[in-house]
Amino acid sequence: MTTIDPPGGHGRPAVTSAATRALARCVSVEPAKFAAAHWGRAPLLSRADELPNPAGFTDLLSPDDADELLSRRGLRTPFLRVARDGQLVPTARFTGGGGAGAEIGDQVLDERILELYAAGATLVLQGLHRLWPALVDFARDLGKALTQPLQVNAYLTPPGSQGFATHYDTHDVFVLQVDGRKRWRIHPPVLTDPLERQPWGGRADEVSATADGPAALDVVLEPGDALYLPRGWLHSAQAQESRSLHLTVGIRALTRYALVEELLALAAEDPRLRAGLPFGTDVADPDAIEPELTETVEALRAWLLRADPAAVAARLRDRAWPAARPAPIRPLAQAAALASLTADSRIAPRGGLRWQLATAADRVALRLTDRTITLPAQCAPALRALLGSTGLRVGDLPGLDDDADRMVLARRLLREAVAVPV
Numbered sequence: 001m002t003t004i005d006p007p008g009g010h011g012r013p014a015v016t017s018a019a020t021r022a023l024a025r026c027v028s029v030e031p032a033k034f035a036a037a038h039w040g041r042a043p044l045l046s047r048a049d050e051l052p053n054p055a056g057f058t059d060l061l062s063p064d065d066a067d068e069l070l071s072r073r074g075l076r077t078p079f080l081r082v083a084r085d086g087q088l089v090p091t092a093r094f095t096g097g098g099g100a101g102a103e104i105g106d107q108v109l110d111e112r113i114l115e116l117y118a119a120g121a122t123l124v125l126q127g128l129h130r131l132w133p134a135l136v137d138f139a140r141d142l143g144k145a146l147t148q149p150l151q152v153n154a155y156l157t158p159p160g161s162q163g164f165a166t167h168y169d170t171h172d173v174f175v176l177q178v179d180g181r182k183r184w185r186i187h188p189p190v191l192t193d194p195l196e197r198q199p200w201g202g203r204a205d206e207v208s209a210t211a212d213g214p215a216a217l218d219v220v221l222e223p224g225d226a227l228y229l230p231r232g233w234l235h236s237a238q239a240q241e242s243r244s245l246h247l248t249v250g251i252r253a254l255t256r257y258a259l260v261e262e263l264l265a266l267a268a269e270d271p272r273l274r275a276g277l278p279f280g281t282d283v284a285d286p287d288a289i290e291p292e293l294t295e296t297v298e299a300l301r302a303w304l305l306r307a308d309p310a311a312v313a314a315r316l317r318d319r320a321w322p323a324a325r326p327a328p329i330r331p332l333a334q335a336a337a338l339a340s341l342t343a344d345s346r347i348a349p350r351g352g353l354r355w356q357l358a359t360a361a362d363r364v365a366l367r368l369t370d371r372t373i374t375l376p377a378q379c380a381p382a383l384r385a386l387l388g389s390t391g392l393r394v395g396d397l398p399g400l401d402d403d404a405d406r407m408v409l410a411r412r413l414l415r416e417a418v419a420v421p422v
Helices: 017-024 032-037 063-073 110-119 133-146 200-211 256-269 287-307 307-322 331-339 377-387 405-415
Strands: 044-046 080-083 122-126 150-156 172-179 183-186 218-220 227-228 234-238 246-252 346-349 357-358 365-367 371-376 417-422
Touching: 017 032, 017 063, 032 331, 063 110, 063 122, 063 150, 080 110, 110 122, 133 150, 133 246, 150 234, 150 331, 183 346, 200 365, 234 246, 256 287, 256 307, 331 417, 346 405, 357 377, 365 377, 371 377, 371 405, 377 405, 405 417
Parallel strands: none
Antiparallel strands: 044 227, 080 122, 122 150, 150 246, 172 227, 172 246, 183 218, 183 234, 346 417, 357 365, 365 371
């Protein structure tokens, strides 16, 4: 019989003090109150003097950092978007060749960026949770607290400019004001909890009409302020008398509709639901379709009542885990640790690693985002001990006969980037 370790501290990263601190930087209320009163329900404005970091968010990305990204880091598309008058500027307007030795044609050209920015364009630095070290760490910690995949973008807006017209996002966001002042006008949703397949462009008239009405929140964000917006809430933002730099943390929602999608995918196993319609059925005739619809609904209801939660959970795992990468590793340091490993070496689980253990009679399977590692069953206690810890001495890994076996396991985990040297 196969047993699977339940999720929680095992299937997802445990919530740590670093994760708690990351969330506290974004909201001025206790996590339980935020979850009950605001998460997915209502906006939350948190002023700088209500948050724990008086210096604001410049430690995550300052204006000088943004200048460095735009000029000295070889930035390429799609890590930069440029918006002007509510429209995206074609990338050919601000990219070109990378020069000698760089056989690419889409590198950001800083002189073109200067021209566009000076003319009022908003610069959107995308995917900073993969590019900028401070935001890599912050996104990892905040992702642990929220147990959701997320991304971080930065918006640089010239004085008095507005990058995008009133719109809504299909993901929740935290807005962290880094520099300058920006006025935000927030309106209630025209579609509650929109899915990714339901962007605002399909409801542009409703959005425009609602935006012409009274705002639910009209506020100027100052440096160090934070704003939470659930998906679907309409918003527009305009820089005030000086340039504005803010970070947007986008949190991808895992919805009940995702459960429906996975249930329907699994329903293909039911032969009644795979059956074809009768020969000659007129699909445009409601009277002809009605008995088939009744039969299909009955078959679907019967199948749903015996759906296997483990099978649904496995499909949701395969959907959600790839959207959240674990902490970066240092390949050279990792290789050096492999070469010098001893029983006295200390190793720790890779930060943000998603994992699940499944044990059978003589084997244990360590399921990761992109692969499964199979090991002898006697490795299970050592795996559980290490993955649930903040670091262990190799010689203290439990369940194995001697240090030689422990070293073999530790080397395998270091090679597979499951563990990192302490």
